[in-house]
Amino acid sequence: MKKYLFSFLAVLLFVTPSFAKVNAVxxxxxxxxxxxxxxxxxIEITTLIKxxxxxxFAEAKPSMILAARKAxxxxxxxxxxxxxxxxxxxxxxxxxxxxxxxxxxxxxxQFITPIEKPSSVDRSMGDVHPLGNPHYHFSPKNILSVAxxxxxxxxxxxxxxxxxxxxxxxxxxxxxxxxxxxxxSRPLKGKKYIAYHKLFEYLAxxxxxWILGYIEPKxxxxxxxxxxxxxxxxxEKAKPDAVIATYIAGKKEAGALSLKTGVKSVVLxxxxxxxxxxxxxxxxxxxxxxxxx
Amino acid sequence: xxxxxxSLFIIFVLCxxxxxxxxxxxxRLKALEDTIQQQGKTIEDQQKTINAxxxxxxxxxxxxxxxxxxxxxxxxxxxxxxxxxxxxxxNTFAYASNLTEEELELRNIPGYTTEGLENRxxxxxxxxxxxxxxxxxxxxxxxxxxxxxxxxxxVEEAYFxxxxxxxxxxxxxxxxxxxxxxxxxxxxxxWDFADAPLPYRAxxxxxxxxxxxxxxxxLPTLPFxxxxxxxxxxxxxxxxxxxxxxxGPHAYTLFAKASLDLSDxxxxxxxxxxxxxxxxxxxxxxxxxxxxDSTLYGFxxxxxxxxxxxxxxxxxxxxxYRTQKGDLSALDxxxxxxxxxxxxxxxxxxxxxGIYQLxxxxxxxxxxxxxxxxxxxxxxxxxxxxxxxxxxxxxxxEFNPTEFSRIRLQYNHDRTARDEVTNHEWWLQFxxxxxxxxxxxx
Numbered sequence: 001m002k003k004y005l006f007s008f009l010a011v012l013l014f015v016t017p018s019f020a021k022v023n024a025v026x027x028x029x030x031x032x033x034x035x036x037x038x039x040x041x042x043i044e045i046t047t048l049i050k051x052x053x054x055x056x057f058a059e060a061k062p063s064m065i066l067a068a069r070k071a072x073x074x075x076x077x078x079x080x081x082x083x084x085x086x087x088x089x090x091x092x093x094x095x096x097x098x099x100x101x102x103x104x105x106x107x108x109x110q111f112i113t114p115i116e117k118p119s120s121v122d123r124s125m126g127d128v129h130p131l132g133n134p135h136y137h138f139s140p141k142n143i144l145s146v147a148x149x150x151x152x153x154x155x156x157x158x159x160x161x162x163x164x165x166x167x168x169x170x171x172x173x174x175x176x177x178x179x180x181x182x183x184x185s186r187p188l189k190g191k192k193y194i195a196y197h198k199l200f201e202y203l204a205x206x207x208x209x210w211i212l213g214y215i216e217p218k219x220x221x222x223x224x225x226x227x228x229x230x231x232x233x234x235x236e237k238a239k240p241d242a243v244i245a246t247y248i249a250g251k252k253e254a255g256a257l258s259l260k261t262g263v264k265s266v267v268l269x270x271x272x273x274x275x276x277x278x279x280x281x282x283x284x285x286x287x288x289x290x291x292x293x
Numbered sequence: 294x295x296x297x298x299x300s301l302f303i304i305f306v307l308c309x310x311x312x313x314x315x316x317x318x319x320x321r322l323k324a325l326e327d328t329i330q331q332q333g334k335t336i337e338d339q340q341k342t343i344n345a346x347x348x349x350x351x352x353x354x355x356x357x358x359x360x361x362x363x364x365x366x367x368x369x370x371x372x373x374x375x376x377x378x379x380x381x382x383x384n385t386f387a388y389a390s391n392l393t394e395e396e397l398e399l400r401n402i403p404g405y406t407t408e409g410l411e412n413r414x415x416x417x418x419x420x421x422x423x424x425x426x427x428x429x430x431x432x433x434x435x436x437x438x439x440x441x442x443x444x445x446x447x448v449e450e451a452y453f454x455x456x457x458x459x460x461x462x463x464x465x466x467x468x469x470x471x472x473x474x475x476x477x478x479x480x481x482x483x484w485d486f487a488d489a490p491l492p493y494r495a496x497x498x499x500x501x502x503x504x505x506x507x508x509x510x511x512l513p514t515l516p517f518x519x520x521x522x523x524x525x526x527x528x529x530x531x532x533x534x535x536x537x538x539x540x541g542p543h544a545y546t547l548f549a550k551a552s553l554d555l556s557d558x559x560x561x562x563x564x565x566x567x568x569x570x571x572x573x574x575x576x577x578x579x580x581x582x583x584x585x586d587s588t589l590y591g592f593x594x595x596x597x598x599x600x601x602x603x604x605x606x607x608x609x610x611x612x613x614y615r616t617q618k619g620d621l622s623a624l625d626x627x628x629x630x631x632x633x634x635x636x637x638x639x640x641x642x643x644x645x646x647g648i649y650q651l652x653x654x655x656x657x658x659x660x661x662x663x664x665x666x667x668x669x670x671x672x673x674x675x676x677x678x679x680x681x682x683x684x685x686x687x688x689x690x691e692f693n694p695t696e697f698s699r700i701r702l703q704y705n706h707d708r709t710a711r712d713e714v715t716n717h718e719w720w721l722q723f724x725x726x727x728x729x730x731x732x733x734x735x
Contacts (some may be wrong), residue, residue, distance in 0.1 A: 050557045054602040057696075059735050061560055062552030069461060070514050083730045084696075091434060094512040096457040102432055111479035123697060123727070220695065222652065248601065 022158045025071040025098075027082050028055055029272040030137040033110060033281040035075060037172045038151050042161050046071075048089075051273030056127065056220065060085040060092065068093035073157050078109030079134035103156050106214050109134070111149040111266065112142035115201060126218025137271070139202030140180055140285065147172050179282060183207065184223065186289050192240040193292070194231065194257070196250025199270060203288065212238050213252050215245075223253060235261045242292070246270035266291045308359055377427035377435075380728030382469060382482050384419035388412045389719040396714075403711050404679045405495040405640070405663065406576050412718075418443060422482065424731065432457045436469075438480070440543065449503060461512040471502035472510070472522045472548050473566040474611055475593040485609075485648050487703045487720040491661030491685050492613040492642030496589055498532045502568065505529070518552040520564075528570045533587045533615075535573035544570030550593075558600045562735065566591040573621065580626075583636060585619010597735070605650040614641040614667065621672055634673035641667045646687075657689035662711075683709040699724045 022043040026032035030048040039045070048064045049055050055077070068074060068089050076082055090098060090105075097104035109272050114132025121130045136142045151169040155162035187207040189208040193200075196215045204211050217227045235243070235257065243265040245254035251267055258265035267279040268291045296526035310358045389399060390412070397410040418439040429435045452467030460498055470478045478494060489499040506526035513519055528534035528544035550564035569588040577583050591611045599605040621636035646659035663683040670677040686706040707716035 052557070052601065053599075057602045059597075059599070061554065061735055062520075062550070062562060063554045063560065066512070066514075066518040066552075069512050080730070091454060092463075092512075093457065094458070094461045094463045094510065096459060099431070099456045100428070123695070127695065 022072050022154065023070055023162075024073045024075060024154075025067050026135070027074075027076040027086060030281050030284065031075050031077065033284075034143065034147050034172075034270045035150055035154075036280070038147060038165050038168045039154055040164075040168060042158075042164060043154065051269075051271050052248060055081055055271075056084070057083050058082075060088040064089050065092045068098060069095050071095060071098050073104050073106060073153060074098040075106045075108060075153070077134055077137075079114060079131045079136075080106040080129050081134035103153070106150065106153045108146045108149065109136065111145040112136045112139070115205060116198070126216075127220030129219075133198055133201050135199045136202050137281070138207060138285070138288065139199055140176065140183065141206055142202065143281065144173060144176055175282070179285070182291060183285065186293065188289070188292055191292065192238060193237060194240050194243045194263075196245040196254060199246065200244070200268075200288070203285075209292065212240055215243070215250055215257065228253065228257065231257060232260050235263055239263070242266050244268055244292070247274045265288075268292070299408070336385060337631070377425045378729035380726055380731055382422045382424070382425045382480075382724065382726040384422065384724045386417050386419065386487060386720050386722035387415065388417050388572065389414055391717045392714070397716075400707075400710050400716060402491075402495050402663065402683050402709050404677065405683070406498075407579055408498070408576060410716075419481070422449075422480070424729070426501065426729075428456070429453065461514065463510045463512075465508040465510075466502065468505045469508065470544055471504060471524055471526065471568070472508060473502055473524075473546050473568050473589075474548075474591040474613075475562075475595060475609065475612065477501040482724050482726070485607075485646060485655075485657055486659055486687055486689055487701060487722045488705070490611070490644035490646075490659070491663060491709060492611065492644055495640075495642055495663055495683070496532060496613050496615050497530055502526075502530055502533070502546075504544065506544075518550075520550045522546075522548045526570070527569075531574055531576055531591060533568065533572060534570045537571035538571035538584070559596070559598045560735075562593070562595040562597075564593060572617065577621065577636070577638075580624045582622040582624060582630070583619055584622070585615075585617060585636065587615065587617045590614045603652050605648075607648045608646070609648075610645040612641065612643045612665075615639070635671075637669065637671045639667050639669040641665050653693050653694065655689075655691040657687075658669055658692070659685075659687040659689070661685040661687070673725075680706075680711050683711060685709055697726050 022039065023046075023157045024035050024039065024043045025046045025048065026035055027048050029047050029049070031052050032045045035043065035045055046067045046145060048067060049058050065137065071093070074090070076086055090100070096102065099105060109131075113135075114136065117132035117268065118128060118130060121128050128162070137158050139243045147169060151165050158165075184207070186207070191209040193211050194210065194212050194213050200211060213229055213231065215223050215228070217223055223231070240263060243254045243263055245251045245258050245265065247267055248267065248270055254265040254267070257263070268288050269275045269284055272278055272281055272284050275287060354690075392400065394413060397412065400409045401407045417468055420442045423439040423441065424437070425439070425561065426434065426436045432455060433453045434456055435453050436450060437448065439446055440449050448468065450467070450469050452469040454464055455464045458464060472478055476484060476490065477497075489501070493499065493501055504524075504526035506524055507523040509524060510520055510522040513521075524546040525542050526544040527536075527542050528538060530544070531538045534544050546566065546568040548564065548566035550562060552559050552560060554561040567588065567590050569586070572587040573582070573584050575582050590613070594610050596608045597605070598607070615638070617636070617638040619636060620633050621633075622630045623632045625631050640663065642663040644659060644661045646657060648657040660735070661684060665682070670679070674705050687703060687710060689701060689703045691699055691701045701720065703720040703722065705716070705718040707718055710716070
């Protein structure tokens, strides 16, 4: 009996599948998408949060812990977006390579300049992110730095393919420059919107449109009937071009506001994979531009 | 009782209506104005500082001179590293039962435990619970849980966790909640109901197995999640072990958990647990002392469906099975042994609970029962007869304004005392947390 038990344990201990490829785990779909641009077929990517799930409120599912256990490189959004589950996933992964401070732990926000960093914050203000707006994946400007940071991290974890990653980074950069020219020519300057959540501020800053107000009275807090009434007043006065929501938050509320005021409502993908057309980071931004016009 | 229940309900309705009056546009505008003013002021201040600095630079010919007082000494440090992450969770509730205080205190579970119910009709403060945690260095994380009650503070948990062991291993040491079962390792404020399930109360006491010791877990890289853990514990739990049962550690646990994602939105988690050890306790029956061995087996099952932030469902169940064998001494009023008989108990219990969540509301139901399949209780070879199964039905309605606050209304139809008396229990519970953000457990 004992012999069997030991051989069973021995099998468990040593049958660790070996991957030639770098095993990269991304918390969010857009992070996985950028990593794919850099690593192409030489890395294995697992994404923890699916496009239909709200990255603010995920739970540390055992399958996520297992993915982290197998990871060589863990890439995450940072700015406390994943604070509710990522610290637990990292600790429970029993994987020393992805612990904070190790080369397998990549906080993508370290490469960007956050906006809307409050000078002081408490939770009476709702779920405000004290380190700044965490939704910087809608910032083409910042994404370039993130991709560069990711290229370095991949090269560090897989020196043999460093040249391959650098070459892909150059291709990504060229394509991004090209796309930025296209996006800049889009007629968004001066347009006005009402949004559900503070999600498109980076894009608004970079491409010169305005977000006048939010259907959420405070971040993370659903609107009351009274607040909706106030929003109707604001829409009638300010005449925005559209009310914007995403597939995971505010669809219903934006639709209702649109019905009441006659201002069109648009539902935008919040991350890669939220719609069929938004299949990678470039097409995600394309789709957002299309929706905003 | 009825008045109590009615007034609790009214308070509940009042409470949940408060957060729906969201901030109106005026206060938002006011906040905006304030922000702009503040920013203006900041810019002014900064300009002043810049001007002042310019002046100073001109005076000192470009050299910067810093006064000694303006700098932190560096002796004690004033960085964020001076503090660990700290959070405080206050758990307070109003309680109403048709029973009097004396009846509640005596409301034990015959055949299981002599311990009654601690809640008092009226207002109760469960605790103000202090959590501290931070990485120690690249090798350890440190945690402490310090519930402060009206009777004082205690160290409920204080343990380290390794972060750098190879091969999927992790070690935990100190005083901690055992990995046995599902609810055992959760903090009471993370439970879905105001009180512990009946099998927990009957077999290990309402607080569960919290022990000093070490734990080793192993997470293999199999295609699905499997966690295997073992613990060596001191064995202080009054229900299963007892500090005087043996000198040195005398309790051991083994547990395994497996989990599969059935789809992107649904997950199952299940696994067996066992804990065994030497027992010395006076909690079995009045005026007795027990000396022997106990083993508790458990099986847990959880199914979760979470298609979106707005909606979710969870079904959770645990089955516990306990065997106990040893000498039961009858004591006289001086505590002297009158007679010693052999005691043999094999008993079991189960709870099943379901929680449905819609937006900020959660609706829950739970059924607890003891003596489900096995009910053996022999003293000196004689079967002890008890009437009926101890059982309980619970309904719960929660409103969670944010993830940091919760208002819960709970009703228990409690038939645990094996008599004709039903204990109708009502809770109106407020649980709120401030400080560092703690992780959402699965």
